[in-house]
Amino acid sequence: MNRPHRWALLWYPAAAALLAAASLLSLGSGALHIAPEEVLRVLQSPDDSRESLAVWTLRFPRTLAAGLAGAALGVSGLLLQGVTRNPLADPGILGVEAGAALALMLSVVFFPGLGSLSVPFAFGGGLLAAALTLGFAARSGFSPLRLALSGVAVAALCSAVTRSIQILWEDRAQAALVLLNGSVAGRTWEDLARVWPWLALPLALALLLGSRVNLLALGEDVARSLGAQAGRELLGLSLLGVLLAAGAVALTGPLGYVGLVVPHLARGLLGRDHRLTLPLAAMLGAALLMLADVAARLINAPAETPVGLLIAALGTPFFILLARRIRA
Amino acid sequence: MTSAPLPSPPQTRWAQAALPLGLALGVLALAFFALGVGAVPTPPADLWAALSGQPGEAADLTRRLVFDLRLPRVVAALLGGAMFAVSGTILQAVVRNPLASPDLVGVGAGAGLAVTLLLLALPDAPGWLLPWGAALGAWGAFLAVLALARDGARLPPVRLALLGVAVGAACTALGQVVLLRASDHLGGALAFLAGTVYGADWARVGRALPWALTLLPAAWLLSRRLDLLALGENMALALGHRVTLGRYGTLLVAVGLAASAVTLCGVLGFVGLVAPHLARLLAGSLHGRTLPVSALLGAGLVLAADTLGRVLSPPLEVPAGLITTLLGAPYFLYLLQRTAR
């Protein structure tokens, strides 16, 4: 336990520095390039300049959205991987994100008045999808590969339903299209205001529960023998993971693989102690998504590339690498 | 242990012919119905008048509507469905994996990516070139999936499907990223890759038709090799089958079918999984019988999906690929459970 603690002294500041740099980059990059000093200046004293306007109305909410969603997905992935003891568990792969997106689509099309409740809706959808995935995987022996494959099929099903609804109720679905495009482009302060409490509270809670995850990661039986109420805690932590993913989806739409890559990175750096890895995963997830978003703005400038596509193209090799290491 | 005559009663012969015949009739009837469906519905009587070549201005108009717009679409659905179904049947026999299907082993997405890249590099590429490019891309993705999924000498089914899906997803994402850089025109022209026969014209049908006409009969001629391969490598060898040749020969047909079908109607999710399974349930596991039944089921499935997508809420259209996915994904989950035992 001593060595990882010492490493934390190194990696926490490094991750924080990365996060700060990523924020500056994100605030400064785009069609209108703004140098870091300039960004810092307008942050301290907003004025009527184009730079200030761009930073405060466009890029700040966007950067915050990327940071929040990235942190939520990273922590969600780490929670789910810990409690299911499955290295392939990721809210995207388990179908949670697709289920949340479907629920959001349903809420926008059929209950347009309930916009403020988008996260609870997404949570319900994500939960249902997760239950389906786990249900099918449980009946076939719960191996990591089977769990992933059922998740993929559930996700395919959910997205097919989402797209069908989007086509059949085209005009009413417009609002949801922007919401669900797997991107943080165009996120506003209002979007943030609607979602942030649903993300910030569970995030804070999750960071406090590292020791519970550690217990469950030993396996249900061991956890029980050590006095944990394993079943209830497993359920609670999984719900927390799903809630975080649903919140992220309500902000950015489905973004696969963030919840897969980040936890592995965090564990690679700091080992298996979730008290240490959870905060690191939050910082790394935020930084990763911000940087990916900067790349998405730049690779095809002035056009925007949805960051979700970029992450899917880059995350897949990582997933394949992981899946190959697991014996069938 | 006394010798007894083999039971091969004549009525089973009849039953054997009845299944494909009945299916063919059903598909034909569905096609006739589909020809009448559209923004301007055509009543069956008018449709019949036009099809049977009666003179008259109204009949001429209907004829043009039907022949230029609806018929190519119906033909595309039938061909695409049959090709994916046969491709899936072959894949399942050769890799001996009930979870195999062209869209689940990377073949479909690889073909789609190749077509995108090809048209980006050569915007004026002739139509006949597309299936060749698609076949190349399909092989690339397929070989990558095989290499990644291999575990020593084994090819575990679940691993093959999972890595196939992953490689397919990566190809699709890459294709979309590439398309973002392309002109809107190209983007529109390739929108069908997502899996629809909407907007299919005779030109599109024409580029896949030669492939279908050669490879579908080829698959049927190879049906006994497929039976042998389905018995497993050892047994096939023991019975004097040249396994490596047989494997690559049949896979060549399967990949060619799926790739050229992609240039026709994009990737129609799960058709290549569901149709072969239903065909085996109905016709048993000998490929001489399963292949035609599978082709008919695939054709009917896609045509039904497309027609359903058109009549759900006209003039809006739900792409056939979405509807096949809605049906196929739950079936896949069911199969996944069954393979656990």
Place this chain on the structure above:
Amino acid sequence: MTEPIPPRPLEASHLTLGYGEQAILSDLNFALRGGAVTSLVGANGCGKSTLLRALSRLLAPSGGSVMLDGQDLHRLNAKEVARRLAILPQGPVAPEGLTVEQLVWFGRHPHQGFLGGRSEADRAQVAWAMSQTGMTAFAGRPLEALSGGQRQRAWIAMSLAQSTPVLLLDEPTTYLDLSHQLEVLELVQRLNREQGKTVVMVLHDLNQAVRYSDELVAVQGGRVYAQGDPAELMTPELLRDVFGLKAHVLQDPDTGRPHIIPYAVARVLPPQAGGLGSPEFMSQTGP
């Protein structure tokens, strides 16, 4: 259907077999007696199946050669081999839904042309193979709806339908109850006596091997430990060296052949990697 029996239908010279780099059997030299029933015996994993696979062209040798009627087996055309030699590998699995009759018909594949037209002779052979194995009543049943023993007999029927002068069987009696075991062995004996078929089989029951074979081949330590008449071969020494068994070898009063009654394990088997008592295990538990 009886054909002239070649005196030495299968012959191995300097045969080395293995998977990848690892050699399982090396430098084997022996010939099988034509028109005889030969049993391969040896401990689990000693290479019996490997040898049988090499004798039937399923496995290419990494050195040496196998001769079938004086011709190099691995240079012969695949179908040609399958018309002269049938093999039933260990633990075959049929695709779901395949019926017994359909399976048995596969045995005719080597005799059919590209399109697989069926002749009267094919039909007769299939019917004969099924009746010989008692499978006629199950002709229309899918294989997964049979018991393990019935399934085994269906596979044997398929090999019989190949109507080859040489028949190789890898553990044809596993999964069978005692009476069906004897039934299969008597079938083998009958095929051998009435049709002059040369049969090679892997058997684990030594008493059955002694009783039903004209010749035994004992495999141990990567080579053929001994080959010959079962009555002479079955000695306590062989049982100790090949199987690690202490056994009494008595004489069966009915047949005059040896009868084996094992009573103890003769020696501790050599330590295996990672097992209790292996060096790795010991070092892990050190201080």
